Amino acid sequence: MNLTLHVWRQSGPRDEGRFETFKPEGITESMSFLDMLDLVNEEITVDGGEPIAFEHDCREGICGSCGMVVNGVAHGPEKLVTACQLHMRSFSDGDEIWVEPWRASAFPVMRDLVVDRSSFDRIIQAGGYVSIRTGSAQDANAIPVPKPNADRAFDAAACIGCGACVAACPNASAMLFTSAKAAHLSYLPQGQTERLERAVGMVAIHDEEGFGNCTNHGACQEVCPKGISVDYISRLNRDLLKANLTGVEPGD
Amino acid sequence: MELNARIPDHPIEKMWTNHQFDMKLVNPANKRKYRVIVVGTGLAGGAAAATMGELGYNVECFTFHDSPRRAHSIAAQGGINAAKNYQGDGDSIHRLFYDTVKGGDFRSREANVHRLAELSLNIIDQAVAQGVPFAREYGGLLANRSFGGAQVSRTFYARGQTGQQLLLGVYQALERQVHAGTVNMHVRKEMMDVIVVDGQARGIVTRDLVSGKIEAHMADAVVLGTGGYSNVFFLSTNAKGCNVTATWRAHRRGAGFANPCFTQIHPTCIPQSGEYQSKLTLMSESLRNDGRIWVPKRAGDDRPAHQIPEGERDYYLERLYPSFGNLAPRDIASRRAKEMVDAGHGVGSMKNGVYLDFADAIGRLGKSAVEERYGNLFQMYEKITGEDPYQVPMRIYPAPHYTMGGLWVDYDLMTTVPGLFAIGEANFSDHGANRLGASALMQGLADGYFIVPTTIGNYLADGPKGGVDENHAAAxxxxxxxxxxxxxxxxxxxxxxxxxxxxxxxxxxxxxxxxxxxxxxxxxxxxxxxxxxxxxxxxxxxxxxxxxxxxxxxxxxxxxxxxxxxxxxxxxxxxxxxxxxxxxxxxxxxxxxxxxRDDENFAHGAVWEFKGVGEEPVRHQEPLTFEHVPLSQRSYK
Missing domain, CATH: 1.20.58.100 (Fumarate reductase/succinate dehydrogenase flavoprotein-like, C-terminal domain)
Structure with missing residues (x-):
């Protein structure tokens, strides 16, 4: 395949950044998108340049490391995949491809396509867990969970924390990420005790980190590689409302 | 190099319970006086850091990832074993212990494996209490499935993302401790070396992957949960970042490395599609529950699968191993696939795979039941190959996947360097020469949640080490x-x-x-x-x-x-x-x-001592005895 590739290059957080153009050779349709970037990097290295920095690890769509905006869409043109699961068969000979990092003030660019997503960890620290000490659990089957609830909890828990939802949102909101964790735990009996404190705590940190508000665009759901539903955002908002009406404060 | 496994002198069924009583304790109020370094945030490292934080130790936890949630445990698909016997099909702690020792082909330490089987029960309880969304039956109780090398149904699972869900449980417990201030989390910092002072592990050297700063961090003990070394093969199912550096550097500083040649080749991976490929993808072994493995009987048969009549197919695992069939252990299933491909029976354009066929299962159970069990795996396969496994059989081939070898540890999971512990895939302890499916998650969590947070107290109880800081000559x-x-x-x-x-x-x-x-x-x-x-x-x-x-x-x-x-x-x-x-x-x-096997000469763990780069290493032996699972030729026929 003959392609023209425009990749965002930025040497560090303070650099302005610019697109650099490559015309890679030897690309085939069965290659993954990241195999293609590997090949470009191999050429850059042998020619004495500095390779494109991008994050990746498992390369099977589960670790959430990779993430890039391809032709204006987070994770590229295919639905329900991460960038590492995208294959070149999704493109045509002669295509121009534009590759950019996630763009959001809560995700500062560190280098090229690498951004800092540590704000997601801090949202989890604010209550995205069940407070249970190791060794203090009862027998697992003593907590029956209706199968439909267990399935809903799983659907929400499938989030991989990649940040595509933020990149796609015109407000750079992380409400899809935040609500998915809240919903995972709120569908289960184990998550009830801290349910409202969790909602208040996580959303407070979400706002503090500089993520925008949700104004129901739904762009997040469109790009989410795990198909996480925006319904969880309404669910979280209902919990927030309840917490406000009953005067619940964030947990300590 | 002295190899003393320090196996407690108690009957095996009571060994761990009695040993916990025998070990010295650190008073709750004194725990904050100790600093413990944990490297790695997978199931083992993350669970250890969270639990030691809860106990009150000052934990410094390191990962080279941007977040603890990225650790490679996240990619484990199929499940986690536990001897709960919720199915009432004859499972027990003894049976899980027995299956694991036998599955490991009698090259693991009985005492450690028995403890693993005991703790399997606590792990499931812990994970469920954290909100890990395991698969459930309509009555609301936990569901199970079978895995290779076992004749009972003891594997708990969360669709095909069990590792992800267990790791998120660990991650959430860890972030809770970060919030509580007991764990200081260092992301994007890679461990480059161990610092040994007077024969004891007292710290590590890290490189900050953003600023490039190389610095020393000191502690009273160091725990490595840094995973395995399958990427020595370049092409493996491991994440691209997985590496041997932490355990190799520990080895260079005096930690014995045990059985490095025990590397597992997973039977169900997607075959390579071209030379450029940088990574292989594993499909959960759970697929072998319902998929039937076959190749064309005639070597070089080029017809598409659906044109090959039933009588011209060789379901070779069912033929060779009638009682285990497609659920034969991993090493056997892998080797037989290689034999078939080497003999010219390979399928696909590169002739480098065998079929894993779901046609019978879809006919028997219906497409929706198959989708319920394996939906995300089928989707993943289609994304990668462009072929729909509901219509045409999957093509699979073995790929490097897991390493049973690792740093030698004693019963307390301490290496030959006092104060240096190794947990999870980084150690060698429980799987012998072959790991059974759904046992890696079990071992990582047993080591991390339940074993090392207890045994480390026994090492530390004599009082804080003190007296050494980042300016010490060794650092x-x-x-x-x-x-x-x-x-x-x-x-x-x-x-x-x-x-x-x-x-x-x-x-x-x-x-x-x-x-x-x-x-x-x-x-x-x-x-x-x-x-x-x-x-x-x-x-x-x-x-x-x-x-x-x-x-x-x-x-x-x-x-x-x-x-x-x-x-x-x-x-x-x-x-x-x-x-x-x-x-x-x-x-x-x-x-x-x-x-x-040659039990007369090789019923031992081989433990290597480093003598310098390019120098011949020295081989030591830990003899293995089998009192509870009699040595026998493995038979899965």
């Missing part, structure tokens, strides 16, 4: 050595990329120390490895500088360590002059083509 020397080695990589300015060396190393290891090994092949590898290493240091090109985010430099350091490590792996495979489990020496085969 400064270690920082200097790491800096010098890094500068050398950057200054070489040769002509070849790091990846090209890694690929060459991978091919060499796959050909000579992969699924089948021979004396002459291993000797050839041992001749070529020093040459390749020398060439690397002479001709590698690492672009960029030391004080920025430099992914080429990160890779270069890891590949440099793989190049040293590969040699001891070959030494181990050469000196273990028998076949056992995943270690298959072509010279030692039974008449039926199975691995022929």
């Amino acid at each position: 400064r020397d270690a920082v200097r050595e790491v800096t010098e080695s890094q500068n050398r990589l950057l200054e070489t300015r040769g002509s070849r990329s790091v990846d090209s060396f890694h690929q060459e190393l991978g091919r060499l290891m796959w050909n000579h120390c992969g699924m089948a090994r021979t004396e002459s092949g291993l000797e050839e590898a041992l001749r070529k490895l020093p040459e390749l290493r020398e060439q690397f240091w002479r001709d590698v090109r690492v672009p960029g500088s030391a004080d920025t985010l430099n992914q080429s430099l990160e890779k270069a350091g890891r590949v440099a360590d793989f190049l040293e490590f590969a040699e001891v792996m070959c030494h181990d495979a050469l000196t273990r002059d028998e076949s056992c489990g995943a270690h298959f020496r072509e010279e030692h085969v039974t008449e039926e083509g199975e691995a022929r």
